Amino acid sequence: MSFLDEVPWNREGLISAVAQDAKSNRVLTVAWMNREALKQTVEKQQAVYWSRSRKRLWRKGEESGHVQKVVEIRLDCDADAVLLKVEQVGGIACHTGRESCFFRKLENGKWATVDPVLKDPELIYKK
């Protein structure tokens, strides 16, 4: 029995995948994986997600170079979420050029952008 069989994939065949920086412990991204994405993540030791918008496997960093190298993979108690501890190549996880996708903080009832852009997305996603 494969570790993949222990995951009760939801009706869309997905589970949540949280990526956390292995050094700073900052939560970087929350994305989705299907069975093939988790399989490839383990094989390549690099995060591979399922892009719901593009409806295809998304090898994180395939365009940006901002690969997430896998340090550790954990599963939660009801097996519907995985936690990846990763080395975030380039120190940028978000497509906006920020370290983490969680750059907005609730302050006085509003989502305030509190983290800086480290690199212009136009420079990250060169044509």
Added chain:
Amino acid sequence: MSFLDEVPWNREGLISAVAQDAKSNRVLTVAWMNREALKQTVEKQQAVYWSRSRKRLWRKGEESGHVQKVVEIRLDCDADAVLLKVEQVGGIACHTGRESCFFRKLENGKWATVDPVLKDPELIYKK
């Protein structure tokens, strides 16, 4: 316009909610919130989730006492996940009596339980 209106609730009216210990930065739980759960989480400054299995609001800790006091709330770039930094009362987030729900680690192709039970669940969920 409310901060709640900026969340593109999925077709079930939910978003993912990751809770992270504000001190240790350990990821404790991944759960779901609907609009009312996020509203109450902000009002009470304690994590309130939507239980998909019980189909009702789940005031985290309502039975166990293992409340998650909110220190900070963040929203990700595509606004489909929130990150709560919390003070985990009792130091136990998981219904199995462990600190974190992510107590299984992928080792040699198997999910190995690597974290100890800190308190017997039968003592946590007293009738």
